[in-house]
Amino acid sequence: QFPRQCATVESLRSGMCCPDYFPVFGPGTDRCGVSTGRGRCVQVTVDSRPHGPQYIHDGRDDREQWPIRFFNQTCRCNGNFSGYNCGSCRPGWSGPTCSQRINIVRRNLLDLSAEERRRFVNALHEAKVTIHPDIVIATRRREEIFGPDGNTPQFENISIYNYFVWSHYYSVRKTFLGAGQQSFGGVDFSHEGPAFVTWHRYHLLQLERDMQNMLQDPTFGLPYWNFATGQNTCDICSDDLMGARSNFDVSLISQNSIFSQWRVLCENIEDYETLGTICNSTEGGPIRRNPAGNVARPMVQQLPEPEDVAQCLEVGVFDTPPFYSNSTDSFRNTVEGYSDPSGKYDPAVRSLHNLAHLFLNGTGGQTHLSPNDPIFVLLHTFTDAVFDEWLRRYSADISTYPLENAPIGHNRQYNMVPFWPPVTNNEMFVTAPENLGYSYEVEWPGRALRVTEIITIAIVTALVLVAIIFAAATCIVRVKKNKDELHQPLLTDQYQHYSDDYDGIPTPSQSVV
Numbered sequence: 001q002f003p004r005q006c007a008t009v010e011s012l013r014s015g016m017c018c019p020d021y022f023p024v025f026g027p028g029t030d031r032c033g034v035s036t037g038r039g040r041c042v043q044v045t046v047d048s049r050p051h052g053p054q055y056i057h058d059g060r061d062d063r064e065q066w067p068i069r070f071f072n073q074t075c076r077c078n079g080n081f082s083g084y085n086c087g088s089c090r091p092g093w094s095g096p097t098c099s100q101r102i103n104i105v106r107r108n109l110l111d112l113s114a115e116e117r118r119r120f121v122n123a124l125h126e127a128k129v130t131i132h133p134d135i136v137i138a139t140r141r142r143e144e145i146f147g148p149d150g151n152t153p154q155f156e157n158i159s160i161y162n163y164f165v166w167s168h169y170y171s172v173r174k175t176f177l178g179a180g181q182q183s184f185g186g187v188d189f190s191h192e193g194p195a196f197v198t199w200h201r202y203h204l205l206q207l208e209r210d211m212q213n214m215l216q217d218p219t220f221g222l223p224y225w226n227f228a229t230g231q232n233t234c235d236i237c238s239d240d241l242m243g244a245r246s247n248f249d250v251s252l253i254s255q256n257s258i259f260s261q262w263r264v265l266c267e268n269i270e271d272y273e274t275l276g277t278i279c280n281s282t283e284g285g286p287i288r289r290n291p292a293g294n295v296a297r298p299m300v301q302q303l304p305e306p307e308d309v310a311q312c313l314e315v316g317v318f319d320t321p322p323f324y325s326n327s328t329d330s331f332r333n334t335v336e337g338y339s340d341p342s343g344k345y346d347p348a349v350r351s352l353h354n355l356a357h358l359f360l361n362g363t364g365g366q367t368h369l370s371p372n373d374p375i376f377v378l379l380h381t382f383t384d385a386v387f388d389e390w391l392r393r394y395s396a397d398i399s400t401y402p403l404e405n406a407p408i409g410h411n412r413q414y415n416m417v418p419f420w421p422p423v424t425n426n427e428m429f430v431t432a433p434e435n436l437g438y439s440y441e442v443e444w445p446g447r448a449l450r451v452t453e454i455i456t457i458a459i460v461t462a463l464v465l466v467a468i469i470f471a472a473a474t475c476i477v478r479v480k481k482n483k484d485e486l487h488q489p490l491l492t493d494q495y496q497h498y499s500d501d502y503d504g505i506p507t508p509s510q511s512v513v
């Protein structure tokens with residue numbers, strides 16, 4: 001969440017997090033790369049518009065008006081410069097002056113060659129075991145951030161992949177209300193609201209960027225899992241991809257997969273909730289996964305259908321009041337999966353993204369843990385591909401993205417929790433190829449016809465056929481009539497013939513047909 005340089009008593013006390021880019025003349029002399037025009041240190045802007053009624057504990061949570069409880073000054077970068085010290089480029093740009101356009105292609109995981117699959121799996125594992133070069137995480141709430149002695153900032157190093165896991169946990173954690181009091185769960189900074197799509201988009205961009213830097217490969221792109229197969233099997237759960245099922249325990253991953261060795265972060269949810277602590281970088285047990293194995297909930301034993309994606313893309317309004325998990329006719333609530341694929345809200349339904357999570361039936365199906373299963377990355381790139389297609393089809397119409405009264409964290413101008421430097425939901429509401437430097441190699445299913453459409457087409461076809469038959473019959477009758485008229489001898493000729501050689505028996509030319 002915060003740059004290592006800012007995890008100090010001085011930085012926290014001053015509220016300034018503007019690290020140097022290249023401090024030739026000593027610390028603090030090149031904040032935000034100011035000496036080379038990269039950026040400068042400015043006041044943080046926070047969203048102070050009202051949030052929706054779901055959150056009732058204002059003043060009790062560090063994530064309110066993010067990131068003001070920790071820092072009120074940050075770098076603002078010029079042009080295409082970006083990052084915590086303006087030392088990197090905005091997504092879609094590269095080069096020493098960030099003036100070269102780049103486009104990263106996100107492909108279907110199943111289309112990767114054997115060598116590409118191997119490289120992707122290895123890259124994920126490297127991210128799991130490589131300490132994040134820039135970022136550290138807070139392991140205590142702001143109230144306790146200086147530690148028991150009041151002078152020891154409570155931050156920890158974390159690996160690149162585990163930071164991805166931790167960010168998701170931090171965004172969904174309950175609000176601690178004090179020892180002996182039940183933590184408040186009616187809060188989620190990344191789900192059940194319009195920020196669902198923008199938050200997860202930035203979450204993926206950040207992992208992709210971190211992995212590009214780690215691999216020193218600026219072309220590295222995260223693949224996607226097209227989970228809308230309608231099947232009751234996980235087609236990417238093979239040992240060359242996300243790991244097959246173990247032969248020894250149905251809910252574990254095969255030992256032939258590196259992912260069987262991964263250990264899960266943020267498992268001790270009861271501790272965090274009762275003690276008011278925060279998940280740290282300590283890992284616990286293995287990833288659990290039992291696709292289609294939830295016998296108690298048959299509805300989540302089958303993945304979404306291709307048709308569901310097609311239908312969801314027909315929902316033309318981005319979000320609808322109350323901008324929550326009970327919104328109806330909302331594209332966001334439909335792709336998130338609280339509405340049925342046509343957009344109708346139904347509390348009993350789980351579809352698209354939610355259904356894919358629940359189908360996994362294990363670590364990947366529990367919100368505070370789900371990114372621990374690497375399938376999360378692929379499930380969300382596909383969800384993001386659907387969002388991007390929606391943005392393309394509807395010209396990124398942001399008019400129904402609420403400026404206020406969305407659940408806390410979800411207003412258009414809210415800085416997404418817990419990212420640093422501050423980035424608003426707004427900034428992710430743009431088409432990816434043109435604005436964020438990546439695109440999806442994907443073909444969208446055509447939409448099957450509705451019953452009313454089938455009936456209309458049948459009626460129109462029948463009417464057209466009747467019209468054609470009628471026209472043809474009229475034509476035939478006319479032609480026949482014309483022919484008859486042509487073959488009808490003139491009366492005078494007839495008289496002539498009869499009078500010329502009449503012998504009482506008409507010749508063939510004289511017979512009347």
Ligand SMILES: O=C1C=c2cc(C(=O)O)[nH]c2=CC1=O
Nearest residue numbers: 350354357364365366367370
């Ligand atoms: O990790 C997640 C797990 C989820 C479960 C549901 C549900 O609909 O019950 N939704 C989820 C979202 C997640 O991100």
